[in-house]
Amino acid sequence: MTTSDSVRSCPFRHDEALEPDPFMTRMRTEAPVVRVRMPYGEGRCWLVTSYDHVQTVTSDKRFSRAALVGMDFPRITPAPIVQSEAINVMDPPDLNRVRKLIVKAFTTKQVEELRPWTQKTVDSLLDDMVEHGAPADVADHLAGRLPLMTICELLDIPEPDRAQLRRWAMAMMSMAAADRTSAAEAKAGLRAYFQELGKERRRNPGDDLISSLATARIGDEMLDEDELAVLAMLLVVTGHDTTTYDISNIIYTLLTHPKHLLQLRERPELFPQAVEELLRFIPFRQGVGIPRVALEDVDLDGVIIKEGDTVHVSYLTANRDELVYEHPDELDFERKDPAVHMAFGYGSHHCLGSHMARMVLQVSIGTLLNRFPELRLAVPAEEVQWNTVSIWRYPLALPVAW
Numbered sequence: 001m002t003t004s005d006s007v008r009s010c011p012f013r014h015d016e017a018l019e020p021d022p023f024m025t026r027m028r029t030e031a032p033v034v035r036v037r038m039p040y041g042e043g044r045c046w047l048v049t050s051y052d053h054v055q056t057v058t059s060d061k062r063f064s065r066a067a068l069v070g071m072d073f074p075r076i077t078p079a080p081i082v083q084s085e086a087i088n089v090m091d092p093p094d095l096n097r098v099r100k101l102i103v104k105a106f107t108t109k110q111v112e113e114l115r116p117w118t119q120k121t122v123d124s125l126l127d128d129m130v131e132h133g134a135p136a137d138v139a140d141h142l143a144g145r146l147p148l149m150t151i152c153e154l155l156d157i158p159e160p161d162r163a164q165l166r167r168w169a170m171a172m173m174s175m176a177a178a179d180r181t182s183a184a185e186a187k188a189g190l191r192a193y194f195q196e197l198g199k200e201r202r203r204n205p206g207d208d209l210i211s212s213l214a215t216a217r218i219g220d221e222m223l224d225e226d227e228l229a230v231l232a233m234l235l236v237v238t239g240h241d242t243t244t245y246d247i248s249n250i251i252y253t254l255l256t257h258p259k260h261l262l263q264l265r266e267r268p269e270l271f272p273q274a275v276e277e278l279l280r281f282i283p284f285r286q287g288v289g290i291p292r293v294a295l296e297d298v299d300l301d302g303v304i305i306k307e308g309d310t311v312h313v314s315y316l317t318a319n320r321d322e323l324v325y326e327h328p329d330e331l332d333f334e335r336k337d338p339a340v341h342m343a344f345g346y347g348s349h350h351c352l353g354s355h356m357a358r359m360v361l362q363v364s365i366g367t368l369l370n371r372f373p374e375l376r377l378a379v380p381a382e383e384v385q386w387n388t389v390s391i392w393r394y395p396l397a398l399p400v401a402w
Helices: 022-030 051-059 094-105 108-113 115-132 138-143 146-155 159-172 177-203 209-215 225-255 258-266 268-281 354-371
Strands: 007-009 033-037 045-048 292-294 298-300 303-305 310-313 399-401
Touching (some): 045 051, 094 209, 108 115, 115 138, 115 146, 115 354, 138 354, 146 159, 146 354, 159 225, 177 209, 209 225, 225 258, 225 268, 258 268, 268 354
Parallel strands (some): 007 033, 045 310
Antiparallel strands (some): 033 045, 292 310, 298 303
């Protein structure tokens, strides 16, 4: 067993369309457990990039997210996005308690009941795009509107408030040092908004998800006010942000892989499986997310992670691990590999809104492809401009014709 004294420096920023980050890809094969220097925060930090090791770190009780609370932990954003009451920094048994309450309130049935509304909304958005005429920016007409509308419908967010919530959510995700203050102000604004809304829904519950979460009870257990506010905030930020960019990224990927697009048109029964493969294949974000802290010394294949060290995992590199997936850098809608992709995370912090995201992706992408059989990029792929500020990777605009 050994320890590693070498520290790699990585910008955790790769803006060339949707190509995998070359540094992190190289680490997966050269040093799947490696010390790295992060842009922000203090302390010793590790990067774990292989599928098996990511599984271990995200599911082993020797690694804790709750231990992050109060730490200026190594990260890729100027200020920590995470909040101490958030479910994504809880460990069992607190995590189990909150997850049970959320699962009780946020059901697959509730999401499926929203499918007809989502379909009607997609149809209306695409009607507007047709009225605009080609070329049209599908990132604006569809991706930039639908997920926010859907999560706000589920949470019953008043229409006049939605644009501000979107601005706050985007400001929180900046990786630029100059945006540290605005990111912190955005987080405070979102929290204050949902503190008040949560109190109101607890007093006067309706049929929306916030009301369901506010009134969900298992025995004597309920979410407290801070847990409810931060959870509602998390649902809005992650419930629309990631899906917004997933829609744009999937459309871009399909339009730049014409053989795969033709395969879907000829064999529409492959569509659900194709969505999962696209989620595996596309590097949807920059760098890494919320880390964990080692609660004791842990040996990962001869590398000793010391008690108190911060450990980041890369779901993106795990999704391209050649030891798990055959030809991982190829898009394969008939892939037979048994491994589940990690686009929604893994272990106890697997995304609780994955059923919602899948529904929105299926309806939006499926409808777009069916309605526009000759859909194509209206500009050369190399002219598409990409976000270079946020933690998310996505095209700033995606002009299409049909």
